[in-house]
Amino acid sequence: MTGLRESGQLLPDQVQVLVVGAGPAGMVAGITLAGYGVDVLLVEKRPEASELSRAMLISTRTMELMRRWGLEAAVRAKASDVEAYQYVTETLAAGTGTGTEMPMAIPTRPEAALVSPTRPAWAPQDDLEPVLLAHLRTLPAAQVRLGCELTALFQDDDGIRATLLDRATETSHVVEARYVIGGDGPYSTVREQLGIAMEGLDHLGGYESVQFRAELDGVIGDPDRKPAVYMITRPDAAGFLSRRGQGDRWSFARGRAPGQPGLADLDDAGLAALLARAAGVDTLRPRIERFSSFALAAMLAERYRERRGFVIGDAAHRMTPRGGTGMNTAIQDAFDLGWKLAWTLRGWAQDDLLDTYETERRPVGRHNVDFSAAPPTEPATAAETLPWDLNGRLAHHWLRPAEGTRDEPVSTxxxxxxxxxxxxxxxxxxxxxxxxxxxxxxxxxxxxxxxxxxxxxxxxxxxxxxxxxxxxxxxxxxxxxxxxxxxxxxxxxxxxxxxxxx
Ligand SMILES: Cc1cc2nc3c(=O)[nH]c(=O)nc-3n(C[C@H](O)[C@H](O)[C@H](O)COP(=O)(O)OP(=O)(O)OC[C@H]3O[C@@H](n4cnc5c(N)ncnc54)[C@H](O)[C@@H]3O)c2cc1C
CATH class of the missing domain: 3.40.30.120 (Glutaredoxin)
Known part of the structure; x- marks a missing residue:
């Protein structure tokens, strides 16, 4: 092995699979492939983990995958203790019984118990990603390089040649791979280099979010309720307040129509005053951690494969946050492609199996993209979304425990x-x-x-x-x-x- 150094480690000259992007999609692709013993290199241009909260909902099927890898407890430990519904209220502090409950497109605990050995979790993406990264790093077949950007790709019948840039030293290195997976997000370089176009609706407006800390447990007007999201209706502070995992971490988010002034126009004092109004507590002094703004789109890659190259996650589909499906679809794409590629590389299946990645996952992407962009007339229900999440997997039933055993319950x-x-x-x-x-x-x-x-x-x-x-x-x-x-x-x-x- 020759090449660049990153944290004292060399970049290899050759790998079986190059995965680009250490978001949820790329990391799950790496975990799945390396779990089969496939030699995988994952490169990420950021020098460290992202602190952006973004996804909060981890779906039923995604939690089943976490369970498969023994990560269910680690993820659950990061999650908020909430129930799967929204509470529509004037402010967080508004008194008991003044708001109304609205269902979310997520199974409640009793609904999930009927269909799965686990249930959805409400845990922030910036807490989930380190769990995935730590697990990936335990797998001997996986190599991870942060601060390493893919800048160019070339492929022929024999394989892929990828140019990687070490961002710290600004030196480039070429890696050869049998396959490349683009898990590099909405502005994917892999997708662009493979010549795969996106179709659908761009520029759907913006979505803005403030991550902050505040002791709000004591001010909640209806403390017996534990909704995942508070929909604040007070006109001068309308938006969505939700807990971010454990402790005093919260987020406030709202959409922004094109051309309208947004949260970005407020300074920290203005943001703090807005959060105090949403909470309904004039004296609130929130500690603002970060502000972020996202461009909304509802787009799908015209195809998911170009010979030896594949796109997964946001590189393959861009969804609005409605329905909370972007990351979950990304993780499930990655698992699907991961096992199929591993089977092919291990000689267990022919190349045809790889075509089923697109035929089986693109319809799910299509559905979730369209769902995310649909005008919210009626609140969606779990009955509508669950089939797309579980996507045809066999039914869950608890096995009858063997007599005299006190083992953990086992599901089909x-x-x-x-x-x-x-x-x-x-x-x-x-x-x-x-x-x-x-x-x-x-x-x-x-x-x-x-x-x-x-x-x-x-x-x-x-x-x-x-x-x-x-x-x-x-x-x-x-x-x-x-x-x-x-x-x-x-x-x-x-x-x-x-x-x-x-
Ligand atoms: C406000 C908000 C709320 C959301 N809520 C939810 C939710 O509740 N549930 C849900 O399922 N989804 C949600 N989503 C969507 C979710 O955040 C994304 O779908 C998810 O991050 C996609 O994961 P990914 O791995 O495909 O892409 P990303 O997370 O974007 O990761 C791509 C990675 O690739 C890296 N990269 C890019 N180019 C290169 C390159 N050339 N070389 C090396 N590395 C590169 C990037 O630095 C990045 O780390 C939300 C999104 C937003 C904005």
Whole structure:
């Protein structure tokens, strides 16, 4: 290895996958690939972690991914203790019963308990990102370089050549990779270098946010309620107040129509006075941490792949904050592409599998972009958004605990591994025999379910179902039939497409 130094580390000359951007999308792509042992280099132009709060809602499916990586408790520890609804009120201090509850497009605790082993979290993006980065850094196959910017890309049939700029020393280095993933945000250099255009609505106005600290627990007029968001209606301070994770951290945000004066026109004293009005406490002395302003757009990349290059996250779609789907869609794109690329690089699947990244993830991007830009006539409900979040994964059911054990409860979703997983009914012993299911080079894990769980999945006692790493079912058998033993050649076309050639 030769090349630039960053924190005393060399940049490699060659890697299997280059990931550009250490936002949530890039880091999850790195975590997924490195989890499969794929040699991955992640470069980020910022020299350190971002302190921008931005996303607050971590969705049900995203929390399931955190659970998969053993990060659920770490993320939950950063989250606010709130419920999934908005409270419309004149000010934060307005008295008990003066406001109204409005649903959000997020399942409540009881709703989430019906569909998932976990539930959404209300934790700021600047708290989530360090958890992801720390985990990524524990994976031996991953190398992370901060302060390193991608400036140019070239690809041919054999691979990618990427020029990286060390921003501290202003020296450039060329890295060769089999594939490149652009997780480099809305103004993606990767997307531009791959020649992928964006389509949709740009310049939809602005969104402004103030991150601040203040002891507000004692002033909340309706202390028995714990809404995720307070929608403040007082005309001289209208906007959205929400807790940012733990402690006294809050944010105040509001949209800004094009050409209208905004929060940027206020100095710190003006901002403090505005926050005091929103809180309904004249004497409030908030400590302002930062002000930020975002340009709103609802845009989608015309395609997600150009030969050996891919775009994920905000590089592939730009959404307004409505619905809280930008980061969640980004994380789920990254996981989807990550396992498919890992399967391909490990020789478990053919290149065709990579095309399914776009066919399966772009419709979700399309839906979430459109949803984010739709005029808010009726408040959206979790019933509308949840199918797009869970996106066809098998149903969650708790397994019946083995007698005498006091282990943590296990969900059907928890059983799904990195290769293929076969779930059988309680009389499915024959499925567990060597060679009963031939999945070619793809590792197979077999789990025999108890009767109640199999029944809940609609699986007969001697039946079986084959599941992908993203928990999607690809084939099901009603019973074991020796004559039709499901070897690779007898799998459905959908299943076969996922496997390497015979
Ligand atoms: C106010 C606000 C509220 C939001 N609320 C929510 C919410 O509640 N839930 C939700 O799901 N989403 C929300 N979002 C959206 C969410 O913040 C984004 O969708 C998310 O950050 C996208 O992650 P990403 O990794 O794709 O991109 P980014 O987070 O933008 O990360 C891209 C990274 O790439 C780096 N980079 C760029 N170019 C290069 C280069 N050439 N070389 C190296 N590095 C590069 C950047 O420095 C950056 O760190 C909100 C957004 C805003 C603005």
């Amino acid at each position: 979703v928890d059983l799904i591994g990195d290769g293929l997983t076969l779930l059988t009914g309680p009389e499915g012993k024959r499925w567990t025999g060597a060679g009963a299911v031939d999945t070619g080079p793809v590792p197979l894990a077999v789990h025999t379910l108890d009767l109640a769980t199999a029944d809940a999945l609609g699986l007969p006692p001697a039946g079986a179902m084959l599941v992908r790493p993203d928990c999607r079912e690809i084939q099901r058998w009603q019973e074991y039939e020796e004559a039709a033993a499901p070897r690779v050649g007898s799998l459905t076309p959908a299943a076969h497409a996922l496997l390497a050639a015979d």
